[in-house]
Amino acid sequence: MTRDSxxxxxxxxxxxxxxLRQTELARQxxxxxxxxxxxxxxxxxxxGKLLVTIARILAVEPSVLTEGAQAALISGLREAAIDAxxxxxxxxxxxxxxxxxxxxxxxxxxxxxxxxxxxRIVETLSxxxxxDPQLAASLHEVLSTAAAIRSTASILVExxxxxxxxxxxxxxxxxxxxxxxxxxxxxxxxxxxxxxxAGKARGTPQEEVDAFLTAHAxxxxxxEQADADPKLLAQHAPELTTDAARQIAAVILTQIAExxxxxxxxxxxAALGRVGLQxxxxxxxxxxxxxxxxxxxxxxxxxxxxxxxxLVVCDASGSILFRRAMAGFVVPRFAASCPLWPLFTALARPxxxxxxxxxxxxSSPTRFDCWAIAWPQQVTxxxxxxxxxSYMLILPVADQGGAAQSxxxxxxxxRVCPREACSARREPSVMAKGFDTESDAGLS
Amino acid sequence: MTGRHVLLIEDExxxxxxxxxxxxxxxxxxxxxxxxxxxxxxxxxxKPDLLILDVMLPGKSGMDILQELRALPEYANLPVLxxxxxxxxxxxxxxxxxxxxxxMTKPFSNIxxxxxxxxxxxxxxxx
Numbered sequence: 001m002t003r004d005s006x007x008x009x010x011x012x013x014x015x016x017x018x019x020l021r022q023t024e025l026a027r028q029x030x031x032x033x034x035x036x037x038x039x040x041x042x043x044x045x046x047x048g049k050l051l052v053t054i055a056r057i058l059a060v061e062p063s064v065l066t067e068g069a070q071a072a073l074i075s076g077l078r079e080a081a082i083d084a085x086x087x088x089x090x091x092x093x094x095x096x097x098x099x100x101x102x103x104x105x106x107x108x109x110x111x112x113x114x115x116x117x118x119x120r121i122v123e124t125l126s127x128x129x130x131x132d133p134q135l136a137a138s139l140h141e142v143l144s145t146a147a148a149i150r151s152t153a154s155i156l157v158e159x160x161x162x163x164x165x166x167x168x169x170x171x172x173x174x175x176x177x178x179x180x181x182x183x184x185x186x187x188x189x190x191x192x193x194x195x196x197x198a199g200k201a202r203g204t205p206q207e208e209v210d211a212f213l214t215a216h217a218x219x220x221x222x223x224e225q226a227d228a229d230p231k232l233l234a235q236h237a238p239e240l241t242t243d244a245a246r247q248i249a250a251v252i253l254t255q256i257a258e259x260x261x262x263x264x265x266x267x268x269x270a271a272l273g274r275v276g277l278q279x280x281x282x283x284x285x286x287x288x289x290x291x292x293x294x295x296x297x298x299x300x301x302x303x304x305x306x307x308x309x310x311l312v313v314c315d316a317s318g319s320i321l322f323r324r325a326m327a328g329f330v331v332p333r334f335a336a337s338c339p340l341w342p343l344f345t346a347l348a349r350p351x352x353x354x355x356x357x358x359x360x361x362x363s364s365p366t367r368f369d370c371w372a373i374a375w376p377q378q379v380t381x382x383x384x385x386x387x388x389x390s391y392m393l394i395l396p397v398a399d400q401g402g403a404a405q406s407x408x409x410x411x412x413x414x415r416v417c418p419r420e421a422c423s424a425r426r427e428p429s430v431m432a433k434g435f436d437t438e439s440d441a442g443l444s
Numbered sequence: 445m446t447g448r449h450v451l452l453i454e455d456e457x458x459x460x461x462x463x464x465x466x467x468x469x470x471x472x473x474x475x476x477x478x479x480x481x482x483x484x485x486x487x488x489x490x491k492p493d494l495l496i497l498d499v500m501l502p503g504k505s506g507m508d509i510l511q512e513l514r515a516l517p518e519y520a521n522l523p524v525l526x527x528x529x530x531x532x533x534x535x536x537x538x539x540x541x542x543x544x545x546x547x548m549t550k551p552f553s554n555i556x557x558x559x560x561x562x563x564x565x566x567x568x569x570x571x
Binding site for chain 2: 427
């Protein structure tokens, strides 16, 4: 149903809102009640003088009756309907629903957004709870101290004949452990209180580096200069608080500086404007390999790029070494990623570029164009096995509604992926069946 | 059962102290060790009748120690009570696959530990 064809629904809604009977409105508008009934049920078009008359009677501007509900509301309803698997016929009635029941529609859209936001938090927290080594160590510290306190206190209370030396020792232990428990609980709380936002520096050195790169939008003007000193930049970055983080950042910044020398910003920007986001064409123009083009694109200033892009780099073990976030494409921070990503497919076909459209499962499945290639780091000697790294450039897809079969279904990581029937599944998902991990732990 | 020998590998000294008190009071001999890295050598040297093993240890995890022990024929049937702060089903499954005899999550009660040790040593003496 088109936007204009539900004007009748809005007339009916407005009439009911002001408490006017259909016959009374028809009388004032000098039309028959049956004709008004047809208009209100969108079975007769309305416009011109009659629309103006009815709008005046209902004390609204005619445009309020002819314009659709807010685009965002309609769009939100469509998203909610797609996620719920509602069929196309119902989808077509989203605008009508929003027009007739705007309050309910707003509540539904707000609820859907809240669910999506909570799912995102669940994904992040599940990832952290399962794989974050710092959190695991903190929990271990708290529970071990609690175990020591419980055991010691129990001895003192339940056993009568504890001799004086042991009793004194246990009292000291209790005092010591209770202090430790207070400290470790406070530290754990502080850690959990931190926002799951990737931009907030915390936790592991890799997280610090991610926050540092994000804060700079992955672009460092000082590294575009010939005399750039990446190590000095990493050394003095206020976002980097640990030596490990500074070392990781220095390696990344050194690579960015090398890439900037290979593909200087001015000619690369000009080529980008000329050929667009075509990595192979850019590589040919500058006679350089695709990984260099990928990395250079990821380190360009945002205004030089025709649109948003993401980049993920992993080593041959599948460990993620670098990530430039792409909105909507979830790259787990700690958990192992989905093995169906072209990033990993490329590892099986070194030096062969792969271009693949993927749809990442989630509360709102989203499609991306992924360009991947695995490339040897260096060839050091004859018969020496090459050390591979795989690179995947991620670009948004404008037409999210294209043919479903044209996109490869992938996930982020098994634990938060709702696609139960997946041959690549390693462990049960907390999203597919809720949070009862015990009930679905039998998955082979 | 008096005189049976228990080795406790745990990096939390006050847990060691409490368990040592409880078990020695019952007549068992208790040795302890706080590092995972050389745990196999310590087991081979002490030759305990029962091993109480923490999971998160410096040097080597309790899971790895258990797997390595089970690969040695002389320790294939050694009773192992595993104490861990990680009590999720998948940790329990992992421990069972590695060959644990009993799995207990922290914080545990003294009665639970004593009962488990008694049960495991009784089963061993019967077999």
